[in-house]
Amino acid sequence: MNLDMVIISIFCMIDDLFKQLGRRIRGRGFAPGLTDAEAVTIETVGELIGLDTDKSIFEYFRRHYSEWFPALRKMHRTTFVRQSANLSSIKEWLWQRLLPPEQASPFSIVDSFPVSVCRFVRATSARLFHSLAAYGKDHGGKATIFGFRFHVRISSEGWIRRLAVAPANVSDTAMLPQLVEKTQGCCLGDRNYWQPDLKTEFKDQGLEICAPFRMRSTDPMPERSRIISRHRQLIETVFSQLRERFNIKRVWARDTWHLANRVIRKVLAHTLGLKLNLTRHVSPLQLAKLFAY
Numbered sequence: 688m689n690l691d692m693v694i695i696s697i698f699c700m701i702d703d704l705f706k707q708l709g710r711r712i713r714g715r716g717f718a719p720g721l722t723d724a725e726a727v728t729i730e731t732v733g734e735l736i737g738l739d740t741d742k743s744i745f746e747y748f749r750r751h752y753s754e755w756f757p758a759l760r761k762m763h764r765t766t767f768v769r770q771s772a773n774l775s776s777i778k779e780w781l782w783q784r785l786l787p788p789e790q791a792s793p794f795s796i797v798d799s800f801p802v803s804v805c806r807f808v809r810a811t812s813a814r815l816f817h818s819l820a821a822y823g824k825d826h827g828g829k830a831t832i833f834g835f836r837f838h839v840r841i842s843s844e845g846w847i848r849r850l851a852v853a854p855a856n857v858s859d860t861a862m863l864p865q866l867v868e869k870t871q872g873c874c875l876g877d878r879n880y881w882q883p884d885l886k887t888e889f890k891d892q893g894l895e896i897c898a899p900f901r902m903r904s905t906d907p908m909p910e911r912s913r914i915i916s917r918h919r920q921l922i923e924t925v926f927s928q929l930r931e932r933f934n935i936k937r938v939w940a941r942d943t944w945h946l947a948n949r950v951i952r953k954v955l956a957h958t959l960g961l962k963l964n965l966t967r968h969v970s971p972l973q974l975a976k977l978f979a980y
Contacts, residue, residue, distance in 0.1 A: 688967065688978060693735065694755070696966070697959055698728040704781050719770050720758035724768050727778060729756065734956035735977065739934040741768045745753065775948040782847075782955045787976075792842035794873040796922040797866050797880065799859050800930075801825045803834040804938050815941055823855025836937070837950075838862040840874070841922050845972040846961060847954050851947075860885065863896070869951055870894055875915050924972055929953065932974060 688696075702724040712723060719726075733744030745767050749759040759767075768885040805813040805818050810833035813820075820834050832855055840849040849866045859879040867874055880898040889896060899912035929935040933953040940946035961971035969976050 688963070690736065690978065693963065693977065694732050695708065695780070696722060696963055697732055700785070700959065701727050701781065702960065704784055707784075708777075708780075712774075716752070719766075720762060721756060721767065721770065723770070723774055723777065725756055727774060727781065727847065730771055730952050731776075731956040731959050734933055735960055735974075737932060739937065740939055741771065771952075772945055772948045775793055775944070775951055778948070778951045778955050782951065782958050785955075785958050786846055786848060787842075787844075789842075789848070789870065790850075792844060792846075792872075794843050794875060794918070795840050795848065795861075795867075795870060796843070796865065796919055797838070797840045797877045798877060798919070798922045798926070798935075799830050799836045799838040800926050801834060801836055801855055801863070802936050802938060803832045805833060807831060807833060808927075815938075816943075816946075819854065819943065821854035821856040823857075834938070835972075836862075838866055839922070839925070840866040840870075841925055843918075843921070844961075845921055845925055847925065847957060850950065850954055852950065867892075867894055867896075875898055875919050877916075877919060921972075925957075928972070928974060933957065954966065 700816055705724045721729075729748050730744060733747065738744045738747055742764060745759070745764045748756060749762075753760050801823060802817050807830075810822070813833065816834075822831055822833055823836060824830070825832055834855050835852050835861075836855050836857060838851045838853060838859065839847060841847050845861050849868075851862055851865050859876070860882055863876075863880065863885070867889065869892075873895050875896065876896060876898040878899050880896060881900060882896075882898075885896045897915055933956065935950065935953050938946065940949050957974075960974045960977055963977060964971045964973060
């Protein structure tokens, strides 16, 4: 599928969903020259091809696709950025609408990864997110960061179903109720989720939290722990895609509004990539094959 076909396919999916919205997005004022479906298409396709900032996305499409999106010729970049950020909640709605039914997955997986807002040596003087970010450990616990942790739940096929952002000092188990709300079945986690109380906490909900025993040396069921760890590799693949293809660990934002838009845009782009692969009968997570001819 070449880039032109990706743009057309994504625009058709997004435009159809906008028609299902059933309400006006703006209560007053003039309609923007660039339609909201076009703006979301430009953003998400830009993310899929590795463009990481609003500026790079805007300039690429104005240079190469101004015939497809004529409004870009007269639009200032800041207008595009504002329009895109104002659609943050709509993009979250689009993301949830694109997901397959929850019942289609035999199990789900939870985990988290750290995101620094600045280098550690600048943490004490950093002004961005100073009242929101916190000190915490990286995933291996070997280094201290100043920033956030992104807590994620994915399905057994790799769809990102829930994402929550918390200060870096908030534990994985503290964010678990938010990730698994109204979820049933089996949820796999790493050793950080080993906590006997969790089994009884979610029992009435119909959810079982499965995690390897915290101490390997005293693990009473090592084979069970190996099976859980093997299935958990799927979420590491998703995290790798978010970090390498979508640059989610770079905080190119100065406030929570733009940070939320940036994160949701990347998650929506990831979901659209999986959706396109399914239509081509390709394994959903093989995003590298999305632009294969």
